[in-house]
Amino acid sequence: MKPLVIFADAQAAAAGVLRTALAGRSEPYAAGVTVGTRVPGDRSPEIPHLPYVLVRKDTDLPHSSMANTRATLRVTVWHTDADQAHDLAQLCQGLLIVHSGPVIRGVRPATGPLAAVDDTSRGTPGSDIDLSTFTVLANVRPATA
Template sequence: MAGRRAVKPLVVFSDVQSAGAGVLRAALAARSEDYAEGVKVGTLVPGDRSPETPHLPYVLVRLDVTLPHGSMANARCTLRCTVWHEDADRAHDLAQLCQGLLLIHDGTVLRSVRPATGPLPAVDNTDSAVDLSTFTVTVNVRPTVLT
């Protein structure tokens, strides 16, 4: 077998942003806290974020950074979650809940979730000036082997 090279497996990483949103969407649907009632989770910034708009509360999940491991056996990603709500306290409470739900998750795509920053209070910089809270988590991502 001299001269034969080992064939490396073809691996890809799933859409971490979508996976994170899916985790929160499913977990929040089962929660009974009043500040989580009617929450929507997505990967796009909502156009109208005023408190009068029926889609609040809203949780945005976005991918910040992806750092694949040299062996392609793992990728480390940073997910940023931004929570818009009716007031600062409810935004913070929902952000805390979302962060906790991600930290206890261990699934087929997202594994080993760790806190990074926040939750940090802020005000939306649009004309709406809606209260929000944001946090980040680092996530180890399991690869998918393609044949």
């Protein structure tokens, strides 16, 4: 009988990597950063939750041998201005690219960082807060269950 192969949650793993790595950074644009996997419910400028880093998984592409899966991770950074959003996104991208651990074995860049503004989408009012977003391709280790 073949072993049951599963893959851990790359989204949660990447958020954990960034949460841990950013906690010890001295760059001013990384001070007080929060990392999560959900868009904050209230993104208005009056709520002091910036900077905020969102990690979401866009896709999974398992290899036919089940020896690996490649997840596309999208990271979005909201900050007080466009320059700091870009700088923090660059730092996050670099931290992910150099990471190798028990869930994510390796990461390579895909797109961005790209500058944007949090605007109205899906009928929900945006915050007009500057943001920067990028994607990376993460190779995820298999585990047997």
